[in-house]
Amino acid sequence: xxxQATDAADQPPTFADLGLGDRIxxxxxxxxxxxxxxxQAATIPHLLEGRDVxxxxxxxxxxxxxxxxxxxxxxxxxxxxxxALVLAPTRELALQVxxxxxxxxxxxxxxxxxxxxxxxxxxxxxxxxxRGVHIVVGTPGRIxxxxxxxxLDLTELRFLVLDEADExxxxxxxxxxxxxxxxxxVDKQVALFSATMPKQIRALSQTxxxxxxxxxxxxxxxxxxxxxQRYLMVSYPQKVDALTRILEVENFEGAIxxxxxxxxxxxxxxxxxxxxxSAAAINGDIVQAQRERTVNQLKDGKLDILVATDVAARGIxxxxxxxxxxxxxxxxxxxxxxxxxxxxxxxxxxxAISFITxxxxxxxxxxxxxxxxxxxxxSSRVSRRSTSRG
Ligand code: ADP
Ligand code: MG
Numbered sequence: 001x002x003x004q005a006t007d008a009a010d011q012p013p014t015f016a017d018l019g020l021g022d023r024i025x026x027x028x029x030x031x032x033x034x035x036x037x038x039x040q041a042a043t044i045p046h047l048l049e050g051r052d053v054x055x056x057x058x059x060x061x062x063x064x065x066x067x068x069x070x071x072x073x074x075x076x077x078x079x080x081x082x083x084a085l086v087l088a089p090t091r092e093l094a095l096q097v098x099x100x101x102x103x104x105x106x107x108x109x110x111x112x113x114x115x116x117x118x119x120x121x122x123x124x125x126x127x128x129x130x131r132g133v134h135i136v137v138g139t140p141g142r143i144x145x146x147x148x149x150x151x152l153d154l155t156e157l158r159f160l161v162l163d164e165a166d167e168x169x170x171x172x173x174x175x176x177x178x179x180x181x182x183x184x185x186v187d188k189q190v191a192l193f194s195a196t197m198p199k200q201i202r203a204l205s206q207t208x209x210x211x212x213x214x215x216x217x218x219x220x221x222x223x224x225x226x227x228x229q230r231y232l233m234v235s236y237p238q239k240v241d242a243l244t245r246i247l248e249v250e251n252f253e254g255a256i257x258x259x260x261x262x263x264x265x266x267x268x269x270x271x272x273x274x275x276x277x278s279a280a281a282i283n284g285d286i287v288q289a290q291r292e293r294t295v296n297q298l299k300d301g302k303l304d305i306l307v308a309t310d311v312a313a314r315g316i317x318x319x320x321x322x323x324x325x326x327x328x329x330x331x332x333x334x335x336x337x338x339x340x341x342x343x344x345x346x347x348x349x350x351x352a353i354s355f356i357t358x359x360x361x362x363x364x365x366x367x368x369x370x371x372x373x374x375x376x377x378x379s380s381r382v383s384r385r386s387t388s389r390g
Contacts, residue, residue, distance in 0.1 A: 012036070012311075018044040021073050023107040028069075031103060032261025034284045034311045037062035037331035042215040043191075044070050052209040053191045054201075057217035061332045063193045064100045067161045071135065072105050074159075080132040082114075082152070084159040085184070087140050087177060089167040091117040097163060098137045111135070116152075118142045126151055140168065140176035147183055157184045165194040165201055174200065181208050217332060227344040231354040239327060239355055240271050246325075246353060247277065247305075254298055254320040257307045258339050260328040268327065269307040279305035282312040310335050319345050326354035 012035050015028050036044065039057035046053050047070035055066060071084045088094040098115040105111040114128045116138030129151060136143070136152070146152035160181070162168065168177060181190075190209050194201055197216070205212060234242045243257065257272075257279075259265055265281035272279035280294050280303055291312060297303035299318050306313070310330065324343045330336045336354075343350025 013041050015069075019048050020044065020069055024069055024073055024104060027104050027106045027108075030106065032263045032309075033065075034262060034309045037066075038217045038334060039063055039215065039332070040066045040069070042217065043067075043213075046213045046215075047071075047189070047191060048073060050189055052189060052212040054205050054209060054212045054214045055191065055193045055217075056197050056215065057193075057195065058333065059195050060329055061217060063163070064097055065104065067163070067191050067193060068097070068101050068104050071159050071161075072101065072108060072111065075108070075111065075134055076158075077108075077110055077134065079134070079156060081156040082129075082133055082136045082154065083156060084135040084161070085143070085154065085157055085180075086135070086137040086161040086163055087143065087168065087173075087180065088137060088163045089139065089171050089173065091119060091139060093164060093167075094137045094139055101135055101137070113137065116142050116146065118145075122151075129153075140173040140180060143180055144176050147180065154180075154184045157188050160184055160188055160190045162190070162192045162194075162204070165192050165204065166196045166198060169198070169200050169204075174204075177204070178207075226348070227340055227350045227352050229340065229352045229354070231356050234355045234357060236357050239357070240268070240275075242355065243325060243327065244272070244275050244277075250323060250351065250353075252351075253304075253322040254301075254318060255305045255323040255325060256313055256316070256321055256339075256342050257305060257325040257327045258313065258330065259307060259309065260331075262309055264328070265307045265309055265312075269305075272305055272307070277305050278303050279307060281307045283309045284311045286312070310339065313342060314338065316342050317345055318342070319348060321345070322348075322350060324350065324352045326352070329354060329356065 015025055015033070015036055018036060018041065039055055039061050043053050043055045043066045047067065055063060057063060067086070076083060086097055088097055094115050094117050098113050101113045105113070112133040113135045114125065114133040114137070116125050116136055118139060118141050143152065147154070162177065192201070192205055192209060232242060247255070257268065259268055262283040262285055265283045269279045269281035280297070282291050282294050294303065294306065295316055295318065298306055299320070301320065321343045324340045326336070326339060330339055340352035343352065
């Protein structure tokens with residue numbers, strides 16, 4: 001099944017369309033996010049309005065920003081007791097969320113985000129709490145400890161997020177979560193994000209969310225049968241080498257390499273040129289006329305590799321694209337389908353190769369985990385599934 005019909009679909013909304021403030025928009029530009037993912041586009045306007053939201057979308061679809069951006073947008077920097085609490089199932093995830101908040105708050109002066117998890121001494125947490133933090137991101141167990149000790153004041157809480165709610169329940173945190181929820185003001189906004197929707201989540205939502213907007217991002221689009229889909233586990237520092245090795249061994253004619261950010265299109269294109277490939281970057285900041293010139297060069301064989309963001313590559317129809325690389329995993333399955341649909345055009349066959357990178361989360365106070373061990377070769381497993389994970 002081809003995605004040609006959906007190519008013509010309306011342009012996706014921009015972050016500005018969602019109603020986010022200028023300083024947050026600037027941070028997003030600096031990070032290089034080009035447009036909101038599906039779950040972000042669907043939930044952010046409701047969260048900005050103050051509605052309770054239940055958001056369901058697969059892993060890797062950008063759920064963190066879906067709640068973090070509206071919370072930051074509506075933060076009251078003068079309030080001393082914590083006003084936002086995010087519950088996450090693990091220390092890792094809590095740190096990732098905390099790091100994301102800090103990134104998105106880069107242009108908001110004086111936002112304090114505190115990760116709170118077991119295994120870390122109480123000292124740091126206590127002194128930060130005394131100084132005042134706006135946002136607490138923590139695992140249910142440690143949050144409970146603080147509540148019991150009376151060291152975490154949730155009386156002024158305005159936002160509560162249950163992140164990765166299904167995982168949290170899987171890990172046996174149901175009771176803790178309920179106890180914490182019971183200890184917060186009635187009049188607050190609650191958001192629940194989850195990758196799946198077991199019965200327990202539905203029950204939780206019915207009990208604790210007030211008239212929630214329910215958003216579920218379905219995996220609906222199918223990928224074409226004539227595209228061979230493979231993936232490769234590769235740690236972040238090894239991605240460039242992995243890509244060039246594959247380009248050496250694969251019989252490729254033209255390729256599009258998809259990355260997440262505008263900045264990365266430039267840096268990766270530069271690295272590929274340094275390694276002798278004729279590569280160019282296209283992203284949403286490059287004017288349309290220039291983008292068209294670049295695409296025409298690819299068409300004419302004057303250029304072999306485009307390094308692109310999703311927006312810039314939308315609808316590109318160049319038959320000689322034999323390979324699509326998901327150098328960075330896309331934010332949703334729709335994007336995945338659009339991306340790999342750039343190959344296998346006009347009845348040809350195509351190859352899609354995705355790089356899967358083990359997650360590693362850090363927050364300002366912690367050190368980075370060592371990179372994963374060297375990865376295997378491209379998996380020879382050919383996926384014929386109708387959809388693929390984003
Ligand atoms: P989830 O919680 O749904 O599993 P995350 O919030 O952890 O997903 O996001 C996954 C990755 O996508 C992160 O690396 C994040 O920086 C990135 N990301 C999120 N939103 C966007 C966006 N709009 N454009 C580009 N990358 C994004
Ligand atoms: Mg998440």
